[in-house]
Amino acid sequence: MSQVEATAETPFWERGNLAPVHEEVTAFDLPVEGAIPPELNGLYARNGANPREGHSGHWFIGDGMLHGVSLKNGRAEWYRNRWVRTPRFNGAPRRPGVPDIRSSVANTNVIAHAGKIMALVENALPMTMTRELDTIGFQDYGGKLDTPFTAHPKICPVTGELHFFGYGFVPPFLTYHAVDASGELMRSIPVPTRASTMMHDFAMTSGHIVFMDLPVVFDMPAAQCGTMPFAWSDSYGARLGILKRGAGIESLRWVEIEPCYVFHVANAFEEADGTIVIDVAWYKELWRGGPSATGFDKAFLKRWRIPPGAAKAQEQKLDDRSIEFPRVNDSHAGLHHDVVYAVDTGKDLARQR
Numbered sequence: 504m505s506q507v508e509a510t511a512e513t514p515f516w517e518r519g520n521l522a523p524v525h526e527e528v529t530a531f532d533l534p535v536e537g538a539i540p541p542e543l544n545g546l547y548a549r550n551g552a553n554p555r556e557g558h559s560g561h562w563f564i565g566d567g568m569l570h571g572v573s574l575k576n577g578r579a580e581w582y583r584n585r586w587v588r589t590p591r592f593n594g595a596p597r598r599p600g601v602p603d604i605r606s607s608v609a610n611t612n613v614i615a616h617a618g619k620i621m622a623l624v625e626n627a628l629p630m631t632m633t634r635e636l637d638t639i640g641f642q643d644y645g646g647k648l649d650t651p652f653t654a655h656p657k658i659c660p661v662t663g664e665l666h667f668f669g670y671g672f673v674p675p676f677l678t679y680h681a682v683d684a685s686g687e688l689m690r691s692i693p694v695p696t697r698a699s700t701m702m703h704d705f706a707m708t709s710g711h712i713v714f715m716d717l718p719v720v721f722d723m724p725a726a727q728c729g730t731m732p733f734a735w736s737d738s739y740g741a742r743l744g745i746l747k748r749g750a751g752i753e754s755l756r757w758v759e760i761e762p763c764y765v766f767h768v769a770n771a772f773e774e775a776d777g778t779i780v781i782d783v784a785w786y787k788e789l790w791r792g793g794p795s796a797t798g799f800d801k802a803f804l805k806r807w808r809i810p811p812g813a814a815k816a817q818e819q820k821l822d823d824r825s826i827e828f829p830r831v832n833d834s835h836a837g838l839h840h841d842v843v844y845a846v847d848t849g850k851d852l853a854r855q856r
């Protein structure tokens with residue numbers, strides 16, 4: 504697929520492997536080097552920002568594009584790439600600073616749950632897609648969902664439930680939702696916070712949901728500029744909100760942590776005594792003075808441990824390498840893990856500061 508030649512001014516998200524492609528391709532019976540295990544059947548799909556015009560002001564705001572490879576009986580049946588055809592992609596005007604959960608670029612993640620493939624971005628409803636990556640429309644769970652939907656929901660491998668949250672700029676700033684294995688929205692619980700903070704991810708264990716209320720706080724001047732409307736606050740503090748799964752808001756308790764920012768949680772689990780363990784990609788701070796368009800500081804793998812009844816989390820840096828996008832095997836989501844997979848950003852994103 505064609506790419507535009509990079510120049511010295513080309514930002515990192517528009518060059519190399521991150522450069523946008525300009526064509527939608529359908530290819531059948533793909534050549535295979537080596538052998539695909541014949542038991543590996545299904546669709547591999549990924550999402551990412553691929554600005555339709557070839558340029559965007561920030562890595563996080565380009566139009567979403569899905570890429571998919573269908574695998575069947577040892578064959579790579581087909582490859583497709585398709586833009587997610589949101590109303591905004593189709594020409595609906597953008598209104599900076601005005602929350603609209605049907606104004607979306609759906610560019611961050613793609614999941615499958617209860618027979619639906621959904622393209623996600625954290626400020627809007629999911630967009631459902633066909634297995635051939637054509638856009639169907641918004642998923643609002645029969646009209647029950649009226650908040651945005653995080654790009655990092657968690658599917659419980661034990662119950663098949665989908666847990667997620669939405670956050671926004673007007674109260675309630677944070678709402679937690681749970682969907683059962685059949686795709687029914689079971690409950691929506693507003694979670695009181697002191698302000699709108701940028702909340703990209705959260706954690707799930709077998710017994711609890713954990714929200715990260717971190718000091719990257721809604722910033723009106725940035726909102727009116729049409730960029731990401733958040734900036735670092737020295738005064739806001741940082742805490743984790745722990746909600747019991749299946750219980751109401753009366754079960755919520757807050758635990759203090761050192762001020763920091765976390766985009767991504769690798770996984771969380773509970774030890775036998777009820778201690779909650781959460782592994783995250785941890786930034787010392789983020790976006791002092793407003794969102795950076797040029798890059799990110801280094802993040803490290805860090806572990807928070809929260810014994811039962813503790814007012815403050817214990818914190819431990821697990822590794823000195825700079826990493827991002829930490830994951831575990833999805834079948835361990837919310838359960839004990841020994842292995843975290845992550846991207847080494849030491850020679851990549853951090854270089855772009």
Ligand SMILES: [Fe+2]
Nearest residue numbers: 654703766767
């Ligand atoms: Fe993310």
